[in-house]
Amino acid sequence: MCKICIFAGTTEARRLVELLSTQPVSVTACVATEYGETLLPEGGNVTVRSGRIPVDGIIQMLSDTKFDLVIDATHPYAASITESVARACAETGTEYLRLLREESDKVSDFTCVLNAEAAALFLSKTDGNILLTTGSKDLKTYSKVKDFTDRAYARVLPLDASLALCREAGVLPSHILAMQGPFSEEMDEAMLRAVSAKWLVTKDGGEAGGFAAKVAAARKAGANVLVIGRPKQREGKSFSQVLDSLECRFGFRFAQSVKIVGIGPGSRDAMTQEARRAIEEADCLIGARRMLDAAARGGQKTYAAIAPQEIADFIHAHCEYRQSAVVMSGDTGFFSGTRKLLPLLSDCEVSVLPGLSSLSYLCAKLQTSYEDVHVVSLHGRAHDITADVRAHARVFALVGGENGVNGLCRTLAENGLGTVTVSVGEQLSYEDETITTGMAEELQSKAFAPLSAVLIENDHPDAIVTHGLPDEAFLRGAGEGGVVPMTKSEVRAVALSKLRLTERAVCYDIGAGTGSVAIEMALQAKHGHVYAVERRDDVVELLKKNQAAFHVENLTVVSGTAPEACRDLPAPTHVFIGGSAGNLRDILSMLLAKNPHVRIVATAVSLESIAELTACMKDFAFTEAETVSVQIARGKKAGSYHLMAGQNPVYIFTIQSEEKL
Secondary structure, eight states: OEEEEEEOOSHHHHHHHHHHTTSSEEEEEEESSHHHHHTSOOBTTEEEEESOOOHHHHHHHHHHSOOSEEEEOOOTTOHHHHHHHHHHHHHHTOOEEEBOOOOOOOOSSSEEESSHHHHHHHHHTOOSEEEEOSOSTTHHHHTTSTTHHHHEEEEEOSSHHHHHHHHHHTOOGGGEEEOOOOOOHHHHHHHHHHTTEEEEEEEOOTTTTTHHHHHHHHHHHTOEEEEEOOOOOOSOBOHHHHHHHHHHHHOOOOOOEEEEEEOBTSSGGGSOHHHHHHHHHOSEEEEOHHHHHHHOOTTOEEEEOOSHHHHHHHHHHOTTOSEEEEEESBOTTSSOTHHHHGGGGTTSEEEEEOOOOHHHHHHHHTTOOOTTOEEEEESSSOOOHHHHHHHOSEEEEEEOSTTHHHHHHHHHHHTTOTTSEEEEEESTTSTTOEEEEEEHHHHTTSOOOSSEEEEEEOSSOOOOOSSOOOGGGSOOOEETTEEOOOOOHHHHHHHHHHHTOOTTOEEEEETOTTOHHHHHHHHHSTTSEEEEEEOOHHHHHHHHHHHHHHTOTTEEEEESOTTGGGTTSOOOSEEEESOOTTOHHHHHHHHHHHOTTOEEEEEEOSHHHHHHHHHHHHHSOOSEEEEEEEOOEEEEEETTEEEEEEOOOEEEEEEEOOOOO
């Protein structure tokens, strides 16, 4: 097994040790402090050695343990240890590789000096409080700054040694900020404001060291930035190049790390701490432009993409980004692109971090629970929400588009639901967050944000869940041939039971008449669609009036004679035949051609129709064929008595060819 020694001290070093801990290699990681030791994985193939080692000690260690490679991943400002490691490798003939931290892109809004001594001289000519973020070793040098005790605040590691150096330099206990990073832009800004800093003193730790975030925070807090220049660097390789070298030299395989991050409604305050940390540590941030604008830290590399395939292609094409984060709006499991993206990243190490959903956020703002809420999305997809609102007391919807909320409220009002309560959440979690509540008919003319979260509350959802509406609920009217025929309630109930409708069924009602069966089909198959086929023009108009009375949007009236009128309709899953105009065989042939396993229920009263259906049951290849006879008697008042008046017997045929598994 090969042996690699890593001189650590940076975020990149920690990531490198973590990656090597999964490879067939013996790793020795050297850190300067016991605190640094706690940040590294130990055990297995990793041994951590803490404490500062003089050059002679490094030479001795390299002589005793014949390492195949030494990687110097120390801080770019730790010039002395870099020279010691390089010298020890040269004297022992050990291969040396320097891991370089890239410098930040140069910007014009900070002042750069050569070293701590130059910084102290510069600060002595200035006024205002100073936040020192360059560590504890140089505090003695900064103590020469004019009014140091009153002006200087030091951010140092929470170690006894660091606190001792603060005391030696004369930093007041109340001016010591002892904490461990990494620090976000928000935290840097908060610290600068807390100490009323006029100056921020820092080193150029590059993107990995959060330099851009510090500069951005200082800009927001109104502080000036003083940067200690980097010592001259040895030649070396970037983190990605080091991994490439290890793969080539030792045959290791490092999978790219990808974190899919739910960022909640959008603002950083609404993100989880885990999400913020993943974003801070990412080499590259990927997602929709509006989410990148909300989440990216200052100076972070970003790529704007929405389509899962485009995101996956970018990640695979950019192996230099060993740790990427894909930001998703809201929660990763709530109408998110995560489901489609995950299978495309099977060759990566993927972590999914959930976020705060717009549903939970809006309900919290409305001070209501959401365990009984029915959830749908109208964002980028077609959906008949009226069926949901009728069936449920509370419905949550994600709504997109310029007229999304207006169109939703207008649809509700047009379908007899204008009095339901609608609560619209706009710009949730941002400073301009707005929540508007009112009746659908009141809100249909108001303007709302293109992307909104909506909670709809219906005090009177549909209570009836079984079929068999009373006959009086339907308009009959008189057509050219007298009263328009209608399948009566009791027969309708049995026929619909035999159909065994599903929620998303595609149904035909052939010979629809008043539409009583078609309307009940539409009410049962809430997320399906019903086509009511009727050949008589006068009856078609009556059918449309019944459709309007019941506000069923998932029903389409088709004027014409079957089978011709059905040629261009989608394949049905369920069909009711109430009248065939003598075309029964052609109708059955057409239905079976569209769907060989369609379930068909037909009714017959006349002997001729009964005979025709019976013959068809024999002639077509149906594996299920059932006939029942139903005879209904209804009570009728005759003087002071009530008598039962018998109705014509109705034969109900159920036929289907079951799909073979």
